[in-house]
Every structure is written in structure tokens, then in C-alpha cells.
Amino acid sequence: MTSLPGPDAAPADESAAVVAFWRHLGLPGLVDVHTHFMPPNVLDKVWNYFETGLEGGRVWRVAYRRPEQDRLALLRAFGVRRFSALSYPHKPGMAAWLNSWEAEFAARTPDALHSATFYPEPGADEYVAGAIDAGARLFKAHLQVGGYDPRDELLDPVWGLLAEARVPVIVHCGSGPTPGRYTGPGPISEVLARHPGLIMIVAHLGAPEYGEFFDLMQRHAGVYLDTTMAFTDFFEWLMPFPAALRPRLAASADRILLGTDFPNIPYPYLHQLEALARLDLGVTWLRAVCYDNAARLLGL
Ligand SMILES: [Zn+2]
Numbered sequence: 410m411t412s413l414p415g416p417d418a419a420p421a422d423e424s425a426a427v428v429a430f431w432r433h434l435g436l437p438g439l440v441d442v443h444t445h446f447m448p449p450n451v452l453d454k455v456w457n458y459f460e461t462g463l464e465g466g467r468v469w470r471v472a473y474r475r476p477e478q479d480r481l482a483l484l485r486a487f488g489v490r491r492f493s494a495l496s497y498p499h500k501p502g503m504a505a506w507l508n509s510w511e512a513e514f515a516a517r518t519p520d521a522l523h524s525a526t527f528y529p530e531p532g533a534d535e536y537v538a539g540a541i542d543a544g545a546r547l548f549k550a551h552l553q554v555g556g557y558d559p560r561d562e563l564l565d566p567v568w569g570l571l572a573e574a575r576v577p578v579i580v581h582c583g584s585g586p587t588p589g590r591y592t593g594p595g596p597i598s599e600v601l602a603r604h605p606g607l608i609m610i611v612a613h614l615g616a617p618e619y620g621e622f623f624d625l626m627q628r629h630a631g632v633y634l635d636t637t638m639a640f641t642d643f644f645e646w647l648m649p650f651p652a653a654l655r656p657r658l659a660a661s662a663d664r665i666l667l668g669t670d671f672p673n674i675p676y677p678y679l680h681q682l683e684a685l686a687r688l689d690l691g692v693t694w695l696r697a698v699c700y701d702n703a704a705r706l707l708g709l
Contacts, residue, residue: 423679424486430682431488434696438490440703442547443612443637443668446477446494447674448510449622459673465608469643473672480595480672481518490700492671493709494524497551501530510538515544522547522707526622529561537567541574546707548578552597559600571605571623576708579668580609585616585648601629606662608667608706614639615647623657626664633706634661635668636698638683643675659690662697666706 420426430433431439447455459468472531475478484492494514498504508525515523524547525540529532548571549571552559559568571578582597593613601607608631615622616639626632638644650658658665685695703709 418577420677420679423484423677426679427487429684430686434692434699436696436700438488439667439699440709441484441489441492441669441671442464442610442666442703442707443495443635444484444489444492444523444642444671445496445516445614445673446480446511446518447496449477449508450573451496451507455673459675469675472673472674472676474629475672483678484671486519489520491520491522491703491707493522493549493579495526495547495549496524497526497549497554497581498528499551499554499556501528504528504530504533504593504623507678508536508545511545512540512543513603524549526550527564530553530558530645531563533563536572539577542572546576548576549581552591553581553587556574556589556591558591559596564600565603568600568604568607572604575606575608577608577610577633579612582615583611583615583618584589584674585613585644588624594618594625598625598628601625604645605631607631609633610635610668612668613637613644614665616644616650616652617663619650619654619679623654626661631701633664633666635666635669636681636685638674638681640669640688640708641680641699642684643678655688658688659694662690662694663702665698666703670691 456471456474459471461469494511496507504527511524515521523545525545527537582592584592609635611622612635614634674697
């Protein structure tokens with residue numbers, strides 16, 4: 410991708426610009442439900458994938474490829490009061506180890522939301538129950554990277570535990586940027602039909618199946634959408650949000666949550682906020698999306 414659109418250099422004082430954004434809305438800061446913190450060797454692999462691609466073709470340049478302490482300092486300078494620490498396995502035998510790293514990260518990072526994950530494998534129900542007991546407040550499932558069927562019988566007790574505990578799970582189930590065998594609204598809607606009490610946050614606003622995921626949200630009171638990368642120049646170029654869905658966006662102010670994919674993004678953090686502001690849905694909509702909805706949902 411050589412013709413990547415959008416700004417790729419952060420303004421000289423990006424922090425001041427981000428702080429000015431939420432101050433203008435009268436908010437105490439931001440809550441970002443979709444950021445990634447992982448064991449350094451795993452994050453390095455993710456970054457290498459983005460920067461050199463699978464066949465040596467760059468997917469994108471990671472704007473915040475920096476040491477963990479610098480990334481934390483930056484989020485705090487931006488005024489992101491709470492943020493998630495999402496990680497996800499691409500193979501069996503990895504999730505429990507990721508969860509123990511995430512528990513340790515949450516213990517030393519008071520403003521991070523203790524996050525956890527799972528994979529369809531024997532024992533998944535046990536380590537998920539253990540993570541909930543240990544205080545995990547948010548889970549992540551990545552159907553495209555994980556390549557698994559969310560209807561797998563090994564996951565049935567996992568969805569059940571999450572529904573019972575009312576712990577939200579962010580699911581990357583849209584078919585963007587590349588489809589997986591089990592992405593799209595079909596498989597995950599069967600999970601929701603079976604576990605109607607699940608609180609599920611659909612990542613990336615369900616891109617590119619925006620309309621289908623709005624439908625799913627309408628059918629299930631526990632379904633939310635996160636804004637991660639949506640409406641940015643990059644996503645508008647890759648999988649544009651249909652103008653016809655604008656009224657549904659406006660009407661769903663209480664079900665949309667700020668997410669950004671920091672630090673793995675090809676543009677400045679500020680660009681995600683500006684991309685939301687330029688939708689022109691008003692201050693009340695932005696306040697709900699950038700802070701109030703997540704604070705309510707996560708009991709902050
Ligand atoms: Zn992500």
C-alpha cells in the first residue's frame with residue numbers, strides 16, 4: 410500500500426491537541442476501549458506484520474512503535490483516563506499465558522482495564538473463569554487472526570461465563586480488513602442467539618458489514634460497536650461507511666464506544682478523534698461515545 414491516504418505525521422504537540430478536544434466537550438478525559446498492550450515479543454510480531462507484511466509488502470507504518478513506558482506516558486498525556494490492554498491468540502496453548510501477562514500488566518498499571526482472552530481449546534472455560542475471578546473486566550476475541558468458529562462447542566461455556574458475569578467481550582467479527590472463514594455477521598449472531606445475555610462490543614463498527622452489525626445491535630440490547638479506525642481517512646478509503654447509515658449512527662449514541670487501536674495505527678491518535686468530530690453529530694453524541702458510554706458499561 411504505497412498510496413496510504415491521510416495524515417501520517419503527528420502535530421508537534423499532539424497531546425495538547427487531544428486534551429483540547431475533550432476539554433471542548435466538557436469531559437474529564439477519554440475512555441478508549443480498544444488499545445493493545447501485549448508481551449513485548451508478541452507486540453513486536455504484530456508490528457513486524459504491519460510494517461513488513463507477510464510477503465514483504467508493508468501493510469502500514471505503525472505510528473507509535475515505541476517502548477511500553479513511552480506508550481503509557483503518551484496515553485496519559487492525551488488524558489485517556491482508562492484504556493484496555495487487548496491481546497489475542499492465533500493458536501492453541503497461548504491464551505492462558507497471555508492472560509497471566511495481562512493480569513500482571515493490570516496490577517502495575519492502575520489506569521488500564523484488566524483485559525483477557527481465550528481460544529477454543531480444552532480448559533478455556535477454566536482459565537476464563539480464573540481470569541474473571543482475578544478481576545478481568547474486558548475480554549477480546551479475534552475471529553480473523555484466531556481463525557476459529559465462535560460456535561465451537563469448546564467456547565459454549567466461555568460465552569456462558571461471560572454472559573453470567575456480565576463482563577463485556579470485544580469481538581473482531583467484521584470481515585475487514587481481510588475476511589476470515591468465520592467473520593461476518595452470521596456465526597457470531599448464532600452465538601448471541603444462544604447467549605442473549607452476552608455483552609458484546611463489535612470491533613471496528615463491524616466494518617465492512619456496517620449495516621448488518623447495526624441490525625445485530627438493534628436485535629440485542631447487550632451489543633455495542635466500537636469506533637476503532639472507522640471514519641478515518643484510511644478506513645474511508647478502504648471500507649467507506651455508507652452515507653445511508655448516518656441516521657442510525659446518530660440514533661445509536663448510547664451504543665457506540667470510542668476505540669482507536671493505539672498504538673498499532675498508521676496515523677496520529679488525534680486523527681481518530683477528528684474523524685468522529687467531522688461526522689458532525691453534535692457534542693452530546695461525542696460526549697457519550699468518547700466517555701460516558703464506556704464509563705457506564707464498565708462501571709468506571
Ligand atoms: Zn485492535
